[in-house]
Amino acid sequence: MVTVEEIEHVSKLMKIDVDDHSEYLEKVQTMISYFDILDSAGVESEEISMPEIPIEQLRNDEYIPFDEKLIEKMNHYKGTYVRAPKM
Template identity: 85%
Template sequence: MVTEEEIEHVSKLMRIEIDDHEEYVEKVHNMINYFDILDSAGVESEEISMPEISISQLREDEYIPFDDKLIEKLNHYKGTYVRAPKMSS
């Protein structure tokens, strides 16, 4: 069971301001319930078959020089920082 105090603690660790911690308690419970459903699906014994690919079929790594400064090509670049978009709740 997740508590409001745990949500508040995690939000402080992540440096995210949350006004209503109770709202996130319900969201976390819904996620945990969904993972419980996935865990009960019983797919532990299922084998995932992947076709074998020989090394000769893989592409060659190739160095392609890039003369421009990549960070200057980014949107929202300011000085030595890149500004990320705000996270929505």
Template identity: 70%
Template sequence: MVSHEEIQHVAKLMKIELDDPTIYERVDKMISYFDILDSAGVESEEMSFTEIPLSELREDKYIPFNEKLIEKLNYYKGTYVRAPKMI
């Protein structure tokens, strides 16, 4: 069971507005279903990860992109992008 307060707290952290009253019930149903994981008996299971050697990663170098893209920005002013005013 997940409380409304817990859902509201997560929503606040994730910057999501909760205006759908059904969301509490649906999220609770989903999370309650995940409780099945408690009976999986995997407590002693070790975690394993895929390792990729650095030598197999692509070279870490700057590749110029299409510079004209910036001109498509709404607030592009020729030599700068105007930042919005926020309170």
């Protein structure tokens, strides 16, 4: 299963400050156990049917010019960067 060291390693890769890595150990193991349940569902024999659509029925791509500067329409931007909410 997942170890505290692996959670610490992933948090460093994602540049996320986590104070107590062991707090997330049970949560990650629970998520992985859900994936194990999904993997064992045995849906390999199920066939997904999708209607075939000829290429002629798809819409044509069109270029629509946009004369305004999109960055100026943003509410939260600084220079050329858009500020996202803190998580």
